Amino acid sequence: MKLSHLVFAVSALAAGATSYAQQAPKAEDQIRYRQSIMNVMGRQFGMLSAMAKGDAPYNKDAAVKAAALAETLSALPGPLFGPGLDKGAPTKAGTKIWSEPDKFKAALEKMQGEMKKLPAAAGDVATLKTAVGEIGKACKGCHDDYREKEFRN
């Protein structure tokens, strides 16, 4: 077992341990949690992207709040793509996530790295636009490689 696999495995167990006490959570619940995190993060990004493109009026307070929430959520899904969470509920997560975990981890960390810059960038529409562009590339890159078009079981 490679170190990255071990780290993922341990993190997955830890995520379980802290979510549902001693009893490991069901894969189905972990997959739904993963999807919920991605959905809420995506919605914050959607708001910020609309502001950055001028499709929605820029609102500094709303932008800063959405950016902080998106950045917080971006740190959570790693362990939820860990061993044993490739199936258990309908998912668009590509099986390549589990067949090339090191490459996936790098793509996830690229997104997380860009997200870390978002809260500071959100306070001004010009810096927000730059940050949204970089995050959008990281999202698309990972989705192109690791997200299926349709749900699979």
Added chain:
Amino acid sequence: MKLSHLVFAVSALAAGATSYAQQAPKAEDQIRYRQSIMNVMGRQFGMLSAMAKGDAPYNKDAAVKAAALAETLSALPGPLFGPGLDKGAPTKAGTKIWSEPDKFKAALEKMQGEMKKLPAAAGDVATLKTAVGEIGKACKGCHDDYREKEFRN
């Protein structure tokens, strides 16, 4: 139309406007966003509840982070229970939410008020325990009255 209805309606439109630019989002997407928010908030609360009960080891850093995220998310769902969002995707949201919006709004605000105390309380296991107890009551009260046991369409 009562003022609270109007406020809910306007907030729902605003939520739409800021999420997906000018085009109002589909009820299905808004319901899934609502469910995702409640899921992620519930998972943070689950971690904190396990720590408060001693079912999981208390970890101050993890507790403070989970508390901040739960409190942030608790502020979001109001407009997502607004007019037109009672159906459009499988949901456990009770129809009473839409037939008695003032009572539901009060129950939601009770939870939000308790959640506001959570971040400050999470830094110590004794104060966390008290806060988790009060939030748990607010969650249960609202779920007993306004959440169905099974999904409905």
